Each structure stands twice: as C-alpha cells, then as structure tokens.
Amino acid sequence: MEEVKGNINFRKLDLEIKKFWDENDIYKKVKKLREHNPEYYFVDGPPYCSGAIHLGTAWNKIIKDTVLRFKRLQDYNVLDKPGWDMHGLPIEVKVEEEYNIDSKKDIETKIGTERFIEKCKEFALKNKKVMESQFKNLGVWLDWENAYMPIENEYIEMGWWTLKKAYEKDLLLKDLRVGYWCPRCETSLAEHEVRGEYKEVMDPSIYVKFKLKDDKENTYLIIWTTTPWTLMANMLVSVHPNFNYAYVKVILDNEDRETEEYWIIGESLVEEVIKRAKKNHKIKYHKIVKIVKGEELEGLKYIHPLLEENKKQLEFSKMENLHKVVLGEHVTLDGGSGLVHTATGFGEEDFEVGKRYGVPIYSPIDDNGRYIEGEWKGIFVKDADDFIIERLKEKNLLLHSGKIKHTYPHCWRCKTPLLFRATEQWFLKISKIKEDIINHAKGVYWVPSWVETRYVNGVKFVGDWNISRQRYWGIPIPIWTCERCDSYEVIGSVEELKERMINDIDLEDLHKPTVDRVLLKCPCGGIMRRVPDVLDVWYDSGLAPYASIYSKELKKADFIVEGHDQVTKWFYSQHALSAIVFEDVPYKKCMMHGFALDEKGSKMSKSLGNVVNPDDVVEEYGADILRYYLLSANKAWEDIKFSYNELNDVRSLFNTLWNSYAFAINYMVLDNFVPNEEYMEYLKDEDKWIISRVNTLTKEIIEELEIPHLHSYTWKLKDFILNDLSRWYIKLIRSRTWREKDDPEKLSAYQTLYYVLMKLILVLSPVSPHISEKIYQNIKTEDMPDSIFMNKLTVDEKYIDSTLEENIGLIREIVDAILRGRDRVKYTLRYPISKITLPKTMEEIVNKYGYIIKEQGNVKEIEVAEFKGNISIKPNYRELGRVFKSEVPKVVKAINSVDPKVFLDELEREGSLKIQNYEIKPEYVQFKMEIPDNIIGVEFSKGSVYMDIKLTEDIIKEGLMREVIRRIQSMRKDMDLDIEEKINIKMEGISFDKDMLKSIEKEVRGKFVEEITSDYTQDWEIKTPDKKTYNVKISIVEVKKVKSK
RNA sequence: AGGGCAGUGGCUCAGCCUGGUUAGAGUGCUCGGCUGAUAACCGAGUGGUCCGGGGUUCGAAUCCCCGCUGCCCUACCA
Secondary structure, eight states, rough: OOOOOOOHHHHHHHHHHHHHHHHTTTTHHHHHTTSSEEEEEEEOOOBBOOSOOHHHHHHHHHHHHHHHHHHHHHHEEEEOOOOOOOOOOHHHHHHHTTTTTTSHHHHHIIIIIIHHHHHHHHHHHHHHHHHHHHHTTTOOOOOOOBBOOTSSSEEEEEEEHHHHHHHHTOEEEEEEEEEETTTTTTTEEEEEHHTTTTEEEEEEEEEEEEEEESSSSOEEEEEESGGGGGGGGOOEEEOOTSEEEEEEEEEEEEEOOOEEEEEEGGGGGHHHHHHHTTTTTTTEEEEEEEEHHHHHHTTBOOTTTTTTTOHHOOOOOOOOSSEEEEOTTTOOSSSTTTTEOOOSSOOOHHHHHHHHHTOOOOOOTTTTSSSSTTTTTTTTTHHHHHHHHHHHHHOOOOEEEEEEEEEEEEEEOOBBBEEEEEEEEEEOOOOHHHHHHHHHHSSEEEESHHHHHHHHHHHHHHHEOOESSSSSSSOBBBBBTTTTTTTEEEEEHHHHHHHHHHOOOOOOOOOOGGGGGGEEEEETEEEEEEOEEEEEEEEEHHHHHHHHOSSSSOOOOOOOEEGGGTTTHHHHHHHHHHHHHTTTSSSSSEEEOOOOTTSSBBBBBTTTTOOOOHHHHHHHHOOHHHHHHHHHSSSSTEEEOOOHHHHHHHHHHHHHHHHHHHHHHHHHHHHHHOOGGGGGGGHHHHHHHHHHHHHHHHHHHHHHTTTOOOHHHHHHHIIIIIIIIIIIIIHHHHGGSSSSOOOOOHHHHHHHHHHHHHHHHHHHHTTOHHHHHHHHHHHHOSOOEEEEEEGGOOOOOOGGOOOHHHHHHHHHHHHHHHHHHHHHHTTOOSSEEEEEEGGGHHHHHHHHHHHHHHHHTTTEEEEEEEOSSSSEEEOOOHHHHHGGGGGGHHHHHHHHEEEEEEEEHHHHSSSSEEEETTTEOOOGEEEEEEEOTTTEEEEEEEHHHHHEEOOOOHHHHHHHHHHHHHHHHHHHHTOOOOOOOOOEEESSOOOOOHHHHHHHHHHEEEEEESOOOOOOEEEEEEEEETEEEEEEEEEEHHHHHHOOO
C-alpha cells in the first residue's frame, strides 16, 4: 500500500494500467484462468472496416466489454472473438476513389481484377488495424488476436457450405425480378441495403396524354410520372377496377383555333389535374361528361407517345395485349391522375402486372443505366428526362411539367439514385421460412422487450433475399453453370471444388479472379463456369454465429447487442441464415442500443462539424470516465445526447471516489495498517451498516448486469459512492481516524474501509476497469491474484442486515432533519443543541444509535417522548380510498369536523373512532404537531424531530471553542502543514478556561504561548448565534522552526 | 402510409408496469452554512398547463381512447 496523491489525472492512470496489462499479459492470464469453466458465448456484430470508429461504435463496444467483464468476474469462460466486416461495396468504392476510376470496365481494364482485390484487402486490413487500436484505447478486452475475418478462406468456405445447405433445402432460386440497381456500382442491391437510404430529391413531375387508338373524339388517358425516362419502356396503363374515372370535356383555346378534347382522369383528381394543366394551356371550358368504373376502361388501346423515338415500341404496338388499359389493385388516388403508367421492366408492381397480362418484361438499359436502343441510345436515362419532356411538348402530349420533392432510394455507399430494373438474380426464398423466423423470435430474450415487436414487424415486410452482387470484393458465389445445358451446381467446400475441378488452379485465395478460372465438367459433357457474382456483404456477417467459430453446428449466442439500425439488418440476416441451415435462431439474448447524437440531438456528421471523436474524449478524460458516462447518460436503447457537462459530472463522481480512496489509504499508510479479518470483531454499527450496504449493492448490481440494465447499474454505483460512502460513512468515522495508533475502533474502521473498497472496485470494474485495477494494485495483498479481473464477484450474504440498513437510514434522516432545522434558524453546527425530542416509535433505534445523532447533530441529549403541542390531523387517502371508495370526500369532511386533540385521545383509548357512522382506524389518519417558539420541529419520514434551541452560556462557549479550532485548522491548511506537524499559537481577543484551552491544543496539535515570532497571523471576526462579535487575532508558528532558530 | 420509442422545472432525466398525502433527483441561478479526503459537501430559495383533448375512477403524470410534436424503422407515391 502506498500513499495516494489527491490530484489524479485519469488519462495518465489509464495509460499506466494498459501498460501494466500489456507487460504482464493480464488478458491472457485472465482467459487462461477460466478456460475450463462453463462457457459464455458472445458474438460480436462486426463493425465495417471503413476507417476510424465514431462515438456510436465506441459505445457499442463499451457495452459489450462491460457485460463481458462482468461475466468473467462470474467465472465464466467467455468466448469473446471480435469480428470485422471487410467485404463489399464501401471498400470497393474507396479503392476506386483512390485509383481515380469510376466504372467496372475501368477496374477490369485499367488495374485488373487481381490487383483491385489485393488493394481492397490491404485497405480493409489497414483500417482494421486503426480501429482495433481505438477500441483498445477504450479499454475493450476482446480476443483481438483471434478475430474473425470474412475474407479468410475458412470463413468463405462456411459461406459456401451455407449456400449449399440452402440449395439442398430448395431455398435457393435464380429468378428474373425487378429490383434496385445502382448504375454506378453496376450491381443489384437487396432491399435491406436500401433501408434508411431514402433521401429527399427533386424530380420531374409530368402529366402526359396518351391518345386512344381508333378514336374519333380526341380522347386521352392522362397519366402522371416522376420518371419520364421510363416512358420509353411503357407497356400498359393501369387503373383501379373499383375507382370512378371521369371523362372530362375540355375546350382548349389555342392561339388560332379552339380544340375539343376528352380527358380520362380519376374522378377525385379532376380539379387538381385541370389546375396543373391550366398553367401551360388556356383551358376555356371543362366539364365532366361521363363517369365510369375503372373496370370498364379495361382493354382500351392507346397510341404510345414515343413510337417514333423507339422503334421497338412500334413493334409492340402491333401486338394484341400491349399498349392498353389494364387493372391493378396497386393504383391509388393519393396523387397523380389515377391512371398509372406501367413499365414492366422498371417497377416491381409493373412487373407483376405485366406477368399477369402476359406482357414482355422490357428493360432496354445496360448496367450503367444507359439506353441500349431508341433515339437516345447510349444516354444515361436520368439525363434523358429533359429530352423526353421537350419531345412530348412538341408532340402536344404534355399536359403539365413541374418538379416534385419526394423521397427516393439511393445507393448506400456511393449515394447515386437507384434505378428499378428487371434482372436475373439469385435469391434465398425467405418467403418459405418467414413464419418460422417469426416463431423463433418468441424464444429470444429481448432487451428492451419491445424490440421483439419491432423485429417481427420488420420481418413481416421482407421479401426474398437477393444475395447476388455483380461486383468483385466479396465471397464468390459458389455456383457453376453449364455453357451447354444451362444447368447449375452449388459447391459447398474447397475439397469438393478440388475434386470437381478439371483444370489446375491454385486455390491459395478463394476470391475473384482466382475462383473464376476454375472449370467443372457438367454431366451433360459441357464446361461449367462460375457465376461471376459475389455474395451480398450482409451474408458475410449473417454467417458470424457459426462461421466465426468454424462450427457446423449451431451454438446459440448467450448475448448479442447492436444499435437499433441493426434490428432489421444484422439481427435479421444472421437469423435468416441460421433458420435456413439450422432451423433455429442463433441467439438467446438480444439487446438493442441507441445512436450517439450531439448535444442538441442532431446526428453527428462531418458536414455539420459536430463529430465527437472518442480518442479525443479519452485523451482529455481517460477511458473510464467516457465509459461510465456512456452507460449512465440514459437507458441504453435510447439515443444519447453527448454532453460535456454531463461528462464533467461523471468526472466529479470519480474525483469523489478517488478522494474517498485517498482518504482511507493515506490514513492507513500513516498508521502502517495491515488488513486483518480479526479487526472485524470490533465493528461498530455504522461499519456493519456500510458492509451490509456494499453487499446489498453488489447483489442488486449483479441482477442489473444480468439483464443487462446498464443504467441502473451505474446509477446504483453512483448513489453508493456519493451518498453512502463519501457523504455519510466517511463523515461518521472521521473522528475515529484521529485516534491513537492501535485503537481497535480505529483499526476496525480501517478494516471496514478496506473491505468496502475491495467490494466496491470489484463491482465498478466492468464499467471502469482502469481505475478499479489501479486501486486494486495498490491495496491488494500478496496472496491475492495479479489482477482484479482474476477475482470472483460474490455477495457475502451473512453481512446483509436489511433492518440495520433501514435503521441507519432513519438515523441519517434525523441527522439531516437536525441540520435542516439548525439552518432554518441560523443555529450553526458548531454550537451544541441541549436537547432534542423524537417520537416514541424511535425509542429502540435511539437507544442503539443515538450516539450517531449526538455526534453528527452536535446534540447533548435525546429524549424519546410524544411531543405535546397543538395537534393537527391529516387524512391518509390511500387507506381511506381502499375502504370507503367513493365515500372518501364525505369521510374526510367528517374527520375534519372533529377536534384533532379529542380525536387522538379517543383513538389512543379505544383503538378506533366512530364519526357519522364511519369507523376510523388509526392508519386512516396522521397527526402533526405545532410547536412553541423556543422549539423547532422538522419532519422526517417517521415523524418529527423537535429541537430546543435555547442558548446558554455553556453552549456559546463550546461553540466558540469550535470556532477557534476551525480557524486554526484552516490556517494550518493555508500553511500547508503536515497533519502531524506541531505548532505554537498565540491567540488574542478571546479567553477560555484551562480545560477548554487544553482541548483546543489537543485538537490542533498545538501549544498556546504568550510570545511568538510568526510569519503567519490572521484576524478573525466571530459572530455567535446570540449576536455577539469577537475579534480574534491568531498567530501560528511551526515548532520545528522555533527549535532550529 | 404502417410499426416502435419518446414528450415531466432553463437543461439532463427518475417516477408510469402495480392510480393515492404537497410530482422527485442532478445541473443552473440566488442566498446561507460546513470543511485537515474531496476545484468536494450541506441547506434554503428560484423554477412545473407532467404535450393537448376526451374517458374510466372517490381520486390520473400513472390506466383507456383520439390527436399533436420529435426520433427511428418499414415503405417502388407510379
């Protein structure tokens, strides 16, 4: 045990402890210690290796670390592999940027797939290193050396194995479907990749006239669209069978002549459409002339507006079932015209309608989103919008052209607006197992519980999972198709691949382009080549529960925790894959946490400049304070508003803890204290009390961490440190620390402090490992383990005494009440109170613990008696309500009608009282006293304390003595004297009798002298409660100095 | 549009499940006090339409219904 300095730099401390852990291999020793114990299986949701971590990522790992440290303290063998998400578009995009390329063609021609893959790998590994060191800086203990990485062959193989399982269970499917397509990345995307990627954009909003075929009357269908470019591929117009559609007669006033037309519009949208049309046209007259049901419109043929611009449409126009009105339930009347332009190759519902009516799926664009035919061949479709609008105008088919602000999906990595496009992709048939997934969810312990609802609602909406990406950096899809007969095969392992391989390819690395070179032979005799796609990166992390430990059996994770964005992502993706392979959910307990926002509640973003870097916070405050703050600022599942103010509060909490520790240790060091269980025999009640408290605290904390409710955990810790330890217990034992060296009461106080500190740092260590370890290292004895984390968290049930906790709690209330009362009448603590009166119910407690009240309240005598004063009465509504229900107001009136004094007497005599037929029992009412002038009364939970505040000469003298002592002590402190240092004092302006002078001398380790040569003199003005003033002059000199002169 | 969460002093949040006396804590500000562990602490004062409106009840911050606002998730406004 060494002396502790008061001013502590928590950052220095945490670096020192990290060094200690490193140099002594503590993490490994802790792991080794429990390697044969029952397992606690944790699966880390892998962060993406995109660069540096942010506050939210830090929070995430801190939660994990805290829970796992707790589980280690419970003696589990914690399986704590961290993971990394390393494949996928984000990294591809970054590498592309670095090499200044922006298309897939460039990748293949400019730098080559092989080098590209190599660069992606480098990039991922480089970032992993940076992020790992940041996590370590937070004090996160995970098995960094054995992290799982989806880019390793073994992991990739697990992905193949999984896909083969899906294939064998008939859950793998190749299908032509309309899905999201990123024209920049030239790949399809899955729906979960698009989640949260809807951004507000301005798009054209045009109303177009489609002229009916074989019609003499100039009748037009009016359609609305925000994607003019899709008109090139328009095949049908959909209407809702049950809606009303109006034929609107319109007379247009062109400059030279008037024309008469009929427009077909959804009835409720007529006025809105006309209003828009009026902006571009002079409409002289319009009137609804006929109303029909949507179904009556079915089959009407129209003339495609862009026949000349797209020769293909000319061909289509000759086909029977094209360019006509069809029915669709998806049509709404929320906006637009009620008639929906339908392009079968460019919309999911359009696609379905097209299939239903046997219409070709027409999608005339390439992977870059450029037309492959028609007048604007080679032009990016979004750029063609303006040309098309202009052309429609020329053709007099444009009713209105405006702009609309709406949300539209974007690529999650490159932020390009997505297109909808029909392509052939590989799917996992989630639709077939969705019910199972929802059922499994019931067996999971969700924290908080409502995550289940959210999860299930999310799953209900998902479609089949598109797992194929037309990209490079990912797990290659292990499917080979035959050039000749088009059949395909799914390969489940490297071994299998080697067996089937007909050429000789070195399979050192399973990425592209290596595997692409592998050829197989089809039973039909043809050559089989690999499907060039890679797997969706969410598939990678979805494999984690079993792939991270290379297990082909399901080991359910005891615990996972991620941010709320992951509810429909990782919580789902790993469940989906496990459901396919193992028909089960891969986790037992699943917790959700929030996002880290800035002080005002806005998202942290580079553009707003409000990003808080965890490293910076750690540099200033040390890791433990950030950790504690993040776990205590709110309930984990709510978003955190990061605030330096609150961070500072946490720092003061730790300062208090540190000072309590320093106080205890420094006195122990001074007295060469050696902890010894035998001192426990001399425990006083307050010692037993705090020992009981710290055990109760431990017990409660174990429950909270078990859930885990990290907010309750940290709040309880704080309450204990501030209230129980620092503000109460240490105050109580202060005088004991000034006793003689081997005074048993002093030693037992030390022993208590020692015991409590040990217990406290152990429950504190999961959240604040560095500070706990630091304290542990200083106070541990030879026979204790090397690190605090090698200990076991236990509760000493035998020390828990809840009655004692309650009673001391009451004593504390009484002391607080006394202090409050004193304050109210300016009767300061230095002046004793001659007598207080407490209610009779307190008798037993006062007999036992009255000495605490006397000492802390500076009280000479405690009387236990019913205080006689004027009595008032108060109804107890809770009790009354239970008995009298709706009669309560009447009963209260009755109670108030009786003289409280009579009421009380009667109750005491008879046990109950009848008023107006209501029987009143004692528990229905409460009595309060009113008090005479020289007495003050202050309430506490079990009654009132009455204090006699009459001043006598003795009381004043005693108070003055304390006044003087305090001033001398304060001067000692100014002089920066050692606690043991002896002094000579000269005091003028006040006199005490001999005994009192002696007491003062003893308290301040000094001697009063007549003459003094001092460099420190101070004048004091002392005001007593009886309004007298003393001007006192005090001079002090160290005895040491006098002697040396 | 559907689902989830939240709305309580200037600020950050408890309390709500299980209704009950005067709605709490921390922080801020004002005043006072205490102090040989504590740039710490204690007390008083200041500050509240408990988001709004209905309902149930003797009694609602708490339970129910209808709204409003914010955040998140889901969602092809063609």
